[in-house]
């Protein structure tokens with residue numbers, strides 16, 4: 001019988017600040033609790049619409065609201081957290097404490113999957129807080145390269161937590177007794193892939209170089225790429241990124257012309273940045289098509305970005321197409 005290290009013991013052994021480990025443990029415990037609520041579905045009356053919209057003007061599901069409250073309450077009660085920001089909250093929420101960390105999160109990513117019993121997830125990013133004053137929104141606007149921890153929980157056939165702290169990417173599976181057990185140590189992504197993930201129904205709205213790139217994949221071995229590609233789209237970034245961490249691939253949510261003033265659909269601070277840190281630490285790459293995501297200086301809390309991430313050579317193939325004109 002294999003024995004697995006649990007998250008508490010694993011955290012203990014990490015070369016990181018004890019306060020940061022406390023924040024990560026708090027998020028992990030809350031994700032385990034969220035997993036229970038997600039799994040109970042109709043039994044707890046938590047499916048369906050909440051009847052409200054969030055700051056992005058998206059219809060909120062009941063579970064968006066429930067999970068946002070669960071994470072917000074847990075983080076406000078966690079001593080080293082100076083402030084939090086969520087996809088579901090218009091403004092940042094300072095805790096009144098000074099120093100420690102700022103946490104940004106998407107409490108339930110892919111929420112259109114909830115009512116069809118398909119995978120959803122929670123994404124989080126931890127940034128350093130100012131040491132000498134209460135945090136304000138400007139303090140959250142740090143490039144992703146500043147993140148001191150990031151990760152996600154995926155609520156699928158198994159509930160898993162995938163995280164990066166000082167270095168490396170490690171995956172934990174939630175056991176029946178509520179413990180997170182290290183089942184996927186030192187996750188790495190192969191540089192080459194023949195699997196892409198994109199919502200092709202938007203194809204006619206993409207910029208010409210993106211259309212060319214995807215068209216090349218669709219032409220398979222008869223086209224410029226000289227090999228056949230497979231396509232997958234779960235419609236929950238967490239689940240698509242998880243697949244890429246497990247077996248490689250490329251995920252794209254490019255700019256499109258429907259709302260030309262919006263740079264993309266996905267949010268920089270609590271979707272693109274934490275996923276980019278995980279992907280890079282696993283040996284992959286993450287860009288907006290051309291520029292490294294982790295170097296983007298945020299100007300707004302709910303800023304959107306185009307996202308191209310995954311197997312390094314495939315991300316480079318997109319960059320080559322985008323810069324070819």
Ligand code: F6P
Nearest residue numbers: 109110111199235236237238266
């Ligand atoms: O947060 C936005 C999100 O739900 C992602 O998780 C997912 O990758 C994407 O939107 C799905 O987009 P679409 O509705 O175009 O399939």
